[in-house]
Amino acid sequence: MDSIAIAIKDALVGWGIPHQLVTALISMIPLLELRGSILVAGLLKLPLIQTYIAAVIGNMIPIPFILLFIEKIFDWMKTVKHISKIPIKLEEKVMKKSDQIQKYGYWGLFLFVAIPLPGTGAWTGSLLAVLLGLNRKKSLFFVLLGVMTAGLVMTLVSYGVIGSII
Numbered sequence: 001m002d003s004i005a006i007a008i009k010d011a012l013v014g015w016g017i018p019h020q021l022v023t024a025l026i027s028m029i030p031l032l033e034l035r036g037s038i039l040v041a042g043l044l045k046l047p048l049i050q051t052y053i054a055a056v057i058g059n060m061i062p063i064p065f066i067l068l069f070i071e072k073i074f075d076w077m078k079t080v081k082h083i084s085k086i087p088i089k090l091e092e093k094v095m096k097k098s099d100q101i102q103k104y105g106y107w108g109l110f111l112f113v114a115i116p117l118p119g120t121g122a123w124t125g126s127l128l129a130v131l132l133g134l135n136r137k138k139s140l141f142f143v144l145l146g147v148m149t150a151g152l153v154m155t156l157v158s159y160g161v162i163g164s165i166i
Contacts, residue, residue, distance in 0.1 A: 005036035009043065019044040020054045027058030033121045034059045034147060038154045048159045056151045059122050063143055066126040067136045094127050101128055106142045109134065113146025116154050122147050 005026055012022045023046060027037035034055050041051035074087035097119065101108040113125040122143050129139035155161075 002036070002039060005032050005040050006043070008032075009040040013044070019046050020050055023051060023054035024058030024061075027055045028062055030123045033123060034151055035116055035121075035154055038151070038158050042158050048155055048161070051159070052151050052155045055155070056147055059147050059151070060144060063122050063126050063147075064140060066123065067130060067140055070127060070130050090127070091131060094124055095131060097124065098128055098132060101125075101132060101134075106134070106138055109139060110142040110146045110149075113143050114149035114153075116150045121150070 008026055008029070009022055012025060013019070017025070019041070022044065023037045023041040025037075026032055026040050027034055029036070037055045037058060038051055041055065046054070074091070077087045078084050097112070100112055104111065109125055109129055112120050112128070113122055125143050125146060126139065129136070129143070
């Protein structure tokens with residue numbers, strides 16, 4: 001995953017895209033999201049505050065669209081012969097991670113997004129919120145809180161702030 005983020009960074013930087021925008025764009029990509037973008041920002045030597053802001057904003061840009069349109073997109077995909085299995089497999093895979101959210105509701109959604117582990121994050125959390133029928137406005141708020149928390153943790157760890165305190 002890190003090598004993919006670095007390859008994308010190299011391409012975007014090669015095209016002359018500003019480093020803050022590179023960070024935000026990588027943060028928008030599923031699987032890479034916040035963690036990948038903060039790694040890239042560190043390699044680009046972006047200041048800590050710029051890294052945090054670009055990563056959080058970039059990670060949040062797709063979320064309202066996921067919350068609003070993913071059901072319709074998946075319904076359409078299920079009707080297309082060569083891609084019909086993709087949304088079904090994604091739904092099954094994501095629902096295996098739903099226990100925390102089903103148990104704790106919106107706070108579970110927050111924790112799911114806030115704890116920066118592989119397979120968690122804003123994209124998966126938003127998809128889970130939709131599949132579980134959670135209120136989209138509340139979900140957007142708790143995903144934002146989770147992204148802000150994960151961004152803070154990842155930025156502080158990546159820039160050595162937490163390591164120097166402990």
